[in-house]
Amino acid sequence: MIAISQVEYDKLRAHLEAGYPNEACGLFIGEIDGANKRVVEAVPVANAWAPLEGDGAGHDLRDRFSIDPRDILKADRDASKRGLDIIGFFHSHPDWPATPSETDRMWAWPVVSFMIVPVEQGRAGMARSWVLRDGRDAFDEETLIVEQEEQ
Amino acid sequence: MSVSIRIPTPLRPHVAGARQVAVEAVDVRAALAALTAQHAGIAPHLFAENGELRAFVNLYLGDDDVRYLKGLDTPLPNGATLSIVPSVAGGLDLDTSHIKFTNEEMRRYSRHLILPDIGVAGQKRLKAARVLLVGTGGLGSPAALYLAAAGVGTIGLIDFDTVDESNLQRQIIHGTSTLGQLKVDSAKARIHDINPFIDVETYNEPLTSEKALDLIREYDIVIDGTDNFQTRYLVNDACVLLGKINVYGSIYRFDGQASVFGAKDGPCYRCLYSEPPPPGLVPSCAEGGVLGVLPGVIGVIQATEAVKIITGAGEPLIGRLLVYDALEMSFRTLKLRKNPDCLICGEHPKITALIDYDEFCGVKPVADTPANVVPEITVTELAARLKAGLGGARLIDVREPNEWDIVRIPGATLMPRATVPDHLDELAQASELFIQCRSGVRSADIVRFLRTVGFSNVKNVKGGVLAWAREVDRSLPTY
Numbered sequence: 001m002i003a004i005s006q007v008e009y010d011k012l013r014a015h016l017e018a019g020y021p022n023e024a025c026g027l028f029i030g031e032i033d034g035a036n037k038r039v040v041e042a043v044p045v046a047n048a049w050a051p052l053e054g055d056g057a058g059h060d061l062r063d064r065f066s067i068d069p070r071d072i073l074k075a076d077r078d079a080s081k082r083g084l085d086i087i088g089f090f091h092s093h094p095d096w097p098a099t100p101s102e103t104d105r106m107w108a109w110p111v112v113s114f115m116i117v118p119v120e121q122g123r124a125g126m127a128r129s130w131v132l133r134d135g136r137d138a139f140d141e142e143t144l145i146v147e148q149e150e151q
Numbered sequence: 152m153s154v155s156i157r158i159p160t161p162l163r164p165h166v167a168g169a170r171q172v173a174v175e176a177v178d179v180r181a182a183l184a185a186l187t188a189q190h191a192g193i194a195p196h197l198f199a200e201n202g203e204l205r206a207f208v209n210l211y212l213g214d215d216d217v218r219y220l221k222g223l224d225t226p227l228p229n230g231a232t233l234s235i236v237p238s239v240a241g242g243l244d245l246d247t248s249h250i251k252f253t254n255e256e257m258r259r260y261s262r263h264l265i266l267p268d269i270g271v272a273g274q275k276r277l278k279a280a281r282v283l284l285v286g287t288g289g290l291g292s293p294a295a296l297y298l299a300a301a302g303v304g305t306i307g308l309i310d311f312d313t314v315d316e317s318n319l320q321r322q323i324i325h326g327t328s329t330l331g332q333l334k335v336d337s338a339k340a341r342i343h344d345i346n347p348f349i350d351v352e353t354y355n356e357p358l359t360s361e362k363a364l365d366l367i368r369e370y371d372i373v374i375d376g377t378d379n380f381q382t383r384y385l386v387n388d389a390c391v392l393l394g395k396i397n398v399y400g401s402i403y404r405f406d407g408q409a410s411v412f413g414a415k416d417g418p419c420y421r422c423l424y425s426e427p428p429p430p431g432l433v434p435s436c437a438e439g440g441v442l443g444v445l446p447g448v449i450g451v452i453q454a455t456e457a458v459k460i461i462t463g464a465g466e467p468l469i470g471r472l473l474v475y476d477a478l479e480m481s482f483r484t485l486k487l488r489k490n491p492d493c494l495i496c497g498e499h500p501k502i503t504a505l506i507d508y509d510e511f512c513g514v515k516p517v518a519d520t521p522a523n524v525v526p527e528i529t530v531t532e533l534a535a536r537l538k539a540g541l542g543g544a545r546l547i548d549v550r551e552p553n554e555w556d557i558v559r560i561p562g563a564t565l566m567p568r569a570t571v572p573d574h575l576d577e578l579a580q581a582s583e584l585f586i587q588c589r590s591g592v593r594s595a596d597i598v599r600f601l602r603t604v605g606f607s608n609v610k611n612v613k614g615g616v617l618a619w620a621r622e623v624d625r626s627l628p629t630y
Contacts, residue, residue: 023241023242023243025239027239032160049240049242062243063242063243064240064241064242064243065240065241065242066238066239066240067238067239067240069209069211069216069236069237069238070211070214072159072236072237072239073211073214073234073236076157076159076234076236080170085160085170086159086160087160089239091241093243094243095371095460095461095463096243096371097281097368097369097370097371100241101241101242101243103240103241103242103243104241104242106241107207107238107239107240107241108239108241109159109161109162109237109239110161110164111160111161111162111163111164112160112161114241118394119394120371120394120395120396120413120414121396121413121414121417121460121467121469122414123394123413123414124394125393125394125395126368126392126393126394
């Protein structure tokens with residue numbers, strides 16, 4: 001289960017819409033207790049994917065994303081100061097459903113959340129969140145709770 | 152040297168949940184060796200089978216990637232922090248990896264493959280795409296045929312009807328040989344005859360508010376081929392909530408419309424029509440008739456838009472309403488603006504979940520309150536009364552003249568629904584009234600109306616002329 005406030009959820013969706021038609025991405029800082037996670041902040045980061053030998057052919061920012069490890073390092077330090085952790089990552093699937101691809105699986109990690117937001121024609125749809133199994137063979141979907149702000 | 156190794160969240164289960172692990176080491180290699188000596192479970196996540204550091208594991212000393220220092224031989228000063236930083240990446244498998252074409256498929260799609268705006272990349276997107284057709288009737292038939300032929304990899308069909316003879320004048324995915332079959336089964340068989348290389352998923356059920364989100368979520372694009380306002384608003388709202396593209400089409404007698412709803416900054420069906428018309432104002436195809444070729448034109452436009460959106464070719468019909476008039480043979484394009492006050496896609500949406508669309512469209516089954524009770528007479532009872540002679544009673548047919556020309560009950564008087572209020576004085580002279588239409592729905596409305604204006608001895612002919620042709624005079628045609 002991963003819980004996120006409406007404010008942070010809207011923020012990340014706006015970031016992913018702004019990136020359309022490219023894939024856009026970011027990470028979550030928050031609290032983690034076993035399989036239960038609570039997002040404190042959704043941190044947008046730039047899509048750092050660059051054509052590399054081997055994976056470059058036929059791909060571009062529209063169908064690839066990558067988070068610069070230095071952004072992760074920076075976020076980890078920031079989280080650490082606040083007594084928090086990096087608890088997951090999010091990225092968009094432009095004009096594509098919110099199910100993890102084979103490429104997502106190859107570059108994902110267990111424990112943390114991988115939230116995918118479909119962005120159809122520039123408009124963010126309903127997010128789904130996934131957790132990679134320990135054996136790295138498949139993702140399991142986890143419950144995503146968007147918490148409405150109390151008035 | 153005392154060194155602290157920072158462990159990323161995903162690997163913490165392998166180090167008993169610790170955020171940092173302290174080790175004694177002079178360089179990176181020794182630090183990792185000390186770490187894996189303490190926590191063997193972490194080793195396979197850091198090293199490949201050949202002993203090399205995995206490509207998606209990064210090690211940072213301060214702000215520097217050790218790859219750009221001395222790699223595993225990078226020396227570690229006392230008190231240093233070595234951070235293990237995961238690489239995180241991903242992407243869509245739109246082409247190279249899992250979508251492949253056989254030689255047969257290459258031949259089949261060759262006219263697409265040589266088109267500059269589609270090509271192999273576009274054809275692969277088509278194969279990877281999932282399109283849901285709501286309704287396999289007039290609009291869904293041509294749309295499904297062309298999407299299947301175009302190579303859309305997964306086509307979903309939802310309908311809950313069986314193939315009837317009266318469908319075949321326009322619903323060209325079905326045929327005489329599939330009369331009586333479930334429409335989804337009939338359509339699936341025809342699709343696979345056209346293209347055996349694609350998947351068809353069928354749902355023999357109505358689309359309901361309870362199931363719509365779960366169903367539509369599984370698809371990329373929805374093609375709205377519905378014939379009623381309840382389902383049309385349901386499809387629209389579900390697509391807006393899920394962020395799915397809704398390729399809209401509708402038909403009425405000789406006129407058709409099409410547009411693409413649900414795109415960012417584009418309007419939705421509610422921006423165009425914030426409320427449904429009053430029930431009964433707009434006749435359905437069954438009541439009002441429809442030119443058989445008309446849904447062919449509109450359904451093919453819907454399929455065209457779906458193919459364009461999937462492949463990224465051209466300009467989709469977003470923010471434009473295409474209006475087709477078959478009698479004039481004219482196409483007009485009206486600009487549609489997103490309504491900032493739209494209840495579902497506006498700036499401050501009021502609708503955040505699916506609602507009861509029967510209630511919204513005013514077609515909730517009428518409650519059996521005394522005021523709403525419609526007294527009925529069966530066609531066999533009516534036949535007996537007619538045989539005995541009606542006396543002062545009258546049988547009133549409230550259908551339209553063109554329906555009257557097809558079939559009528561002997562002894563009936565034609566009085567089209569809209570003209571009934573002009574004949575109240577005449578009707579009041581009858582001792583008893585029997586009101587009849589095609590199936591008994593319109594006539595029930597008239598019975599209710601007459602009762603509210605003071606008629607007490609008025610009955611609805613249950614099942615209308617269809618029941619008459621079925622139970623009294625089987626030689627009569629039906630429509």
